Amino acid sequence: MRDCFEIRDGDAGGRIGQLTVPRAGVTVETPALLPVVNPNLQTISPARLESEFGAEILITNSYIIRQTDRLREQALDVGLHELLDFDGAIMTDSGSFQLAEYGEIEVTTEEIIQFQLDIGSDIGTPVDIPTPPDVSREQAEEELEITQTALADAEAIDTGEMLVNAPVQGSTYSDLRERAGSHAEATDLDVFPVGAVVPLMNAYRYDDMVDVVAGAKRGLGADCPVHLFGAGHPMMFALAVAMGCDLFDSAAYALYARDGRYLTVRGTEHLEELDYFPCSCPVCAEHDPADVRGFDEDTQERLLAEHNLHVTFEEIRRIKQAIRSGNLLELVETRARGHPAMLDGYRALLEHAEQLEREDPVSKGSFFYLSNESARRPEVLRHHERLDRFDLSGDVLLTQGGTPKEHDFDAVWRVVPPLGPFPRALSETYPLTAEVPERFDDDAYLAAADGVSRLAEANPEVSVTLAHDDWPDAALDALPERVHRENLVRSHYADSDSADGETGQ
Numbered sequence: 001m002r003d004c005f006e007i008r009d010g011d012a013g014g015r016i017g018q019l020t021v022p023r024a025g026v027t028v029e030t031p032a033l034l035p036v037v038n039p040n041l042q043t044i045s046p047a048r049l050e051s052e053f054g055a056e057i058l059i060t061n062s063y064i065i066r067q068t069d070r071l072r073e074q075a076l077d078v079g080l081h082e083l084l085d086f087d088g089a090i091m092t093d094s095g096s097f098q099l100a101e102y103g104e105i106e107v108t109t110e111e112i113i114q115f116q117l118d119i120g121s122d123i124g125t126p127v128d129i130p131t132p133p134d135v136s137r138e139q140a141e142e143e144l145e146i147t148q149t150a151l152a153d154a155e156a157i158d159t160g161e162m163l164v165n166a167p168v169q170g171s172t173y174s175d176l177r178e179r180a181g182s183h184a185e186a187t188d189l190d191v192f193p194v195g196a197v198v199p200l201m202n203a204y205r206y207d208d209m210v211d212v213v214a215g216a217k218r219g220l221g222a223d224c225p226v227h228l229f230g231a232g233h234p235m236m237f238a239l240a241v242a243m244g245c246d247l248f249d250s251a252a253y254a255l256y257a258r259d260g261r262y263l264t265v266r267g268t269e270h271l272e273e274l275d276y277f278p279c280s281c282p283v284c285a286e287h288d289p290a291d292v293r294g295f296d297e298d299t300q301e302r303l304l305a306e307h308n309l310h311v312t313f314e315e316i317r318r319i320k321q322a323i324r325s326g327n328l329l330e331l332v333e334t335r336a337r338g339h340p341a342m343l344d345g346y347r348a349l350l351e352h353a354e355q356l357e358r359e360d361p362v363s364k365g366s367f368f369y370l371s372n373e374s375a376r377r378p379e380v381l382r383h384h385e386r387l388d389r390f391d392l393s394g395d396v397l398l399t400q401g402g403t404p405k406e407h408d409f410d411a412v413w414r415v416v417p418p419l420g421p422f423p424r425a426l427s428e429t430y431p432l433t434a435e436v437p438e439r440f441d442d443d444a445y446l447a448a449a450d451g452v453s454r455l456a457e458a459n460p461e462v463s464v465t466l467a468h469d470d471w472p473d474a475a476l477d478a479l480p481e482r483v484h485r486e487n488l489v490r491s492h493y494a495d496s497d498s499a500d501g502e503t504g505q
């Protein structure tokens with residue numbers, strides 16, 4: 001367990017955690033958003049971020065402070081907290097972004113870590129190389145080595161109570177991200193930013209982002225606090241949290257406001273094109289879009305930035321509550337309906353269901369089947385894996401209907417798509433209490449057929465009969481030959497105690 005991070009609650013790969021930041025004397029609850037504060041240009045002052053928006057932590061750039069005479073002198077003189085007028089925790093970036101942008105910077109890891117220490121940063125960052133997506137493998141490997149040297153350099157410095165970031169790079173190569181994650185975890189550094197994902201997000205490549213994070217998480221292990229570096233659009237927070245990210249930083253709230261863009265959890269709108277504000281934050285409650293367009297540019301920008309921050313913090317709170325309530329994946333599924341690229345992201349997440357399953361709580365509040373993607377959730381996978389453990393004998397009926405009034409079966413189990421078969425005695429256990437629609441899709445039937453197959457394969461001596469509610473051919477064809485099929489719509493098994501035949505409610 002990392003000393004500075006404690007996990008309190010979880011759902012899928014998401015968790016509510018406590019990040020203890022000793023130098024600031026504060027404990028930050030995660031998932032947390034770090035507003036990015038440009039030390040030269042404050043759209044919303046850090047004091048307001050704290051008092052009005054509830055920001056417990058922010059991030060600013062120590063490289064910009066170091067390169068700007070006035071800021072450097074002031075920061076060294078009074079310290080970062082007084083310079084920014086902020087009592088919470090302050091994370092500082094190192095100039096890696098500038099390095100990626102301009103090709104070189106005038107500072108080493110030793111110098112910038114020492115500077116961050118001198119100005120009173122609470123979480124410092126070494127000079128890593130943010131290798132962009134899609135570069136050659138050779139470049140990704142070479143740059144990863146430089147990043148790993150930077151981590152070693154940072155580790156060698158006595159940083160006292162200051163926590164230090166250990167960025168995880170590796171471009172779009174999942175195995176390199178995994179290797180980088182293992183390497184970072186083996187250091188004594190504290191917080192783990194997954195770096196250089198901004199180009200993926202700007203290009204709406206949420207599926208690739210999920211793969212990159214999944215790789216890093218495999219290397220890092222469960223107890224590391226993970227920061228998705230540069231991720232600030234509320235639309236993708238739920239997805240990233242479900243994948244196991246704990247910290248986000250938003251420059252988006254200010255940058256988008258500067259371009260007249262209005263953030264929502266379903267995507268980005270342009271102030272010019274809005275007739276109504278779909279939001280009740282203080283800005284949107286008080287103004288309509290025409291009002292805001294009537295203000296001078298600075299006021300427009302400030303109001304948009306305020307709205308953008310409100311909607312961003314609101315989504316973080318919604319995600320925390322979803323983790324507590326055990327319906328984070330339902331929220332991810334809802335967000336996936338906001339944009340086709342988000343749907344790709346969610347589908348990519350489900351490809352990592354096995355990885356998520358390891359951390360997903362065994363019991364939660366609810367499982368709502370909301371779309372064909374629900375058929376691939378970690379809970380379904382886990383139930384199917386458990387079917388191997390049941391020892392059955394003789395003749396077994398698996399039925400979507402009730403137990404027949406008269407029968408010669410040795411056992412009668414229920415079948416509910418997408419979960420498949422389970423003993424009636426477990427009907428009240430999660431996720432078998434799933435709320436499912438009356439009109440199933442093919443993926444639900446196929447998943448149920450998977451479950452039936454697994455049970456049949458684990459019990460080769462048993463005679464299995466499936467009484468189904470007119471399953472499509474694709475699902476029936478997926479069953480082993482030896483499973484007898486009875487179509488409930490036509491068979492005598494339909495004539496049974498109907499109260500017993502209802503799906504779990």
Ligand SMILES: [Zn+2]
Nearest residue numbers: 279281284307
């Ligand atoms: Zn608003």
